[in-house]
Amino acid sequence: MQTQEWIGLAGVAVGGALTYLTQFSTARLTSRNEDRRRADQRAEARREEQLQLLRDFITIAQQGVRIAEQREIAADWAAAGTPEWFAAARDVIDRLFVTERMIQILFSRDLYQRAWKYATAVNRVMWRDPDEIAEGGRLWDVSDEPQTAFLNAAREAVF
Numbered sequence: 001m002q003t004q005e006w007i008g009l010a011g012v013a014v015g016g017a018l019t020y021l022t023q024f025s026t027a028r029l030t031s032r033n034e035d036r037r038r039a040d041q042r043a044e045a046r047r048e049e050q051l052q053l054l055r056d057f058i059t060i061a062q063q064g065v066r067i068a069e070q071r072e073i074a075a076d077w078a079a080a081g082t083p084e085w086f087a088a089a090r091d092v093i094d095r096l097f098v099t100e101r102m103i104q105i106l107f108s109r110d111l112y113q114r115a116w117k118y119a120t121a122v123n124r125v126m127w128r129d130p131d132e133i134a135e136g137g138r139l140w141d142v143s144d145e146p147q148t149a150f151l152n153a154a155r156e157a158v159f
Helices: 002-072 083-106 109-126 130-136 139-158
Strands: none
Touching: 002 083, 002 109, 002 139, 083 109, 109 139, 130 139
């Protein structure tokens, strides 16, 4: 009789241990899956943030080129530099360099350096005087190479 009690007690103990192991492994697996899901969500949010930052940088750089172009094609270069033009140019350059610095935070050093070169080229074409325009050529001659290098590096960073 006593043996049957010990066998019954051992059965209860083994059953309890198996139940504990099952619950423990299930909880651990659930925790891993939850951690993986959170990591995937963070990675997707970071990717969206990076893509938006690249869109913003490219848009602002294009605005800078357009502002420079407005002044370069004006009949009177000096008269084209109105207070409104200067305010718009300063605003674009400020926003361009802020986004360039955000690229430094969210992307590799290589992409940041290319973004800096492109932003610097846009800055240079915006503030050129007629002598520099005649000497340096079209504004696209100044900004095209850094733009292409940046866009190629951005493609590599995103894909």
